[in-house]
Amino acid sequence: MIKKTPAAAGAAPAALPAGYAGIHSGIVELLGAARQAAARSVNALMTASYWEIGRRIVEAEQQGKRRAGYGEQLMERLSTDLTAQFGRGFGVNNLENMRRFFLAYPVSEISQTLSGKLDNELPDEKSQTVSGKLSLTELAQVFTLPWSAYVRLLVVKDNHARRFYEAEALRGGWSVRQLDRQIGSQFYERTALSKDKAAMLVKGAVARPEDAVTPDDAIKDPYVLEFLNLKDEYSESDLEAALIQRLEDFLLELGEGFTFVGRQRRLRIDQTWYRVDLLFYHRKLRCLVIIDLKLGSLTHADVGQMHMYCNYAKEHWAYPDENPPVGLILCADKGHALARYALEGLPTKVMAANxxxxxxxxxxxxxxxxxxxxxxxxxxVRQPKKLRQ
Incomplete structure (x- = not known):
């Protein structure tokens, strides 16, 4: 018979060694820095790759410029073939972003930037061959903002304004959220009109709490996940994840014809990313059912957003012989729950009633x-504090 040791018999664990708190915090800091560095590295290489793809698209278009519709045919064929081989991230819209990115940052400008970084190793007369002379690792030194930031910058039509936002984002270490807010608030125009431009720049550099980006946020950037061909199914909170899991099981247990399609399904409209919490297919209705969970109260914006989801799903996710998608908004505001179907977009009142x-x-x-x-x-609430940490 094996005699149980005190630890095996359920005795209290041994005391932590002296200085454990310092060891733990140091490792946490190390791993956080490593994740941030990894995200920056992936973003830089991804951006360099997309610039190079844009260059090759532009050069191919110029060679076939005498043929009507050549550019459109090229983009559609590339999108189809690259998606089949590498997965998401190579839709026509994203390829168009790469093309525009190269046009906004031409070879001559890249050459000039790299000349300063590489101690003038690239003479001006060789600027036209910069992409052929440099590896992606070297080219990545130019692009210090994440790809999602450059995509947002491409929306700014005025070259001076775009350069301003890029310079301020680099100088102030802006997150993409902060950059997006500054562009949306016309920070460039307001600064140009201000009598105290220095004060405006100082004020604009102040970040808000919601601007903070954790290493996990950087790694889960939708563009990064697409580039690495990784799944992007994740929830914003433990409560949301648990609610979605329970609702998913509940709907499937109803036995009313629901078939599970996916969770945390992402979609991109223009340059903005959205996600729907649950996506089902209803066999009897022959349509997709989009379910979105809100942890706050229902707003008009939520209803409008759901109709946008339904329109997107009808165009991009549904098959031609299926009925229009239907949306279901579930609001889980504390002390108040609400379920609302978005049926107003259906072609007939008879269909809505059905x-x-x-x-x-x-x-x-x-x-x-x-x-x-x-x-x-x-x-x-019942969980011990130690477990919840």
Whole structure:
């Protein structure tokens, strides 16, 4: 018979060694810095690759410029072939971004930038061969902002304004969120009109709490996930993830014809990324059912966004012989739950009425949402503090 040791018998664990807190915090800091460096490295190489792809597209277009529609044919064929071989990230829109990126940052400008970084190793007379002379690692030294930032900068039509935003983003270490906010608020124009430009620049460099980007955020950037061909299914919070899991199981258990399609499905409209929490297919209605979970109160913007999702899904996700998608907004605001179907976009009132008959009753969904949230919150409260950390 083997005699149990005190540890095996459930005795208290041994005391932590002296200085453990310092060791732990040091390792956390090291791993955080390593993740940030990895994200920066991937972003730089991705951006350099996309610039080079843009160069090759432009050169191919110029060689076939006498043929009508050559550019469109080239982009569509490239999109089809690259997507089949490398996965997401090579839609026509993104290829067009790469093309525009090269045109906004021509060879001569890249050569000049690299000349300063590489101690004038690239004479001006060789500037036209810069991309052929340099590896992607060397070319990546030019692009110090993430690709998502350059995509946002390409929306700025005025060259002076674009250079201003790029310079300020580099100088102030702006996140993409901060850059997007400054462009949206016309920070360049306001600074140009201001009598105290220095004060405006100082004020513009101040980041907000929501601007902070963690190493996980940088790695989960949708463009990075596309470039590495990784899945981008993740939730914003533990509560949201648990609610989605319960709702997914609940809808499938109803036995009303729901077929699971995906979770955290991303879509891009223009240069903005969105995601829907759950995507089902309803066999009887022969349509996609888009479900979006909100942890706050329902707003008009939420309703408009759902209609946008439905229109996008109808064009890009649904098959030609399927009925139009339907949206379901679930609001899990504390103390109040609400379920609302977005049926106004359906072609006929008869179809909308049929959908209401077949789909689960909204009150039933609200009751399940309230019950699930209370259950999850009670579990969190009952957990020992040590476990919740």
């Amino acid at each position: 959908y209401r008959t077949v789909l689960p009753d909204a009150e039933l969904l609200q009751k399940e949402l309230e019950t699930t949230r209370r259950l999850l919150e009670s579990r969190v």
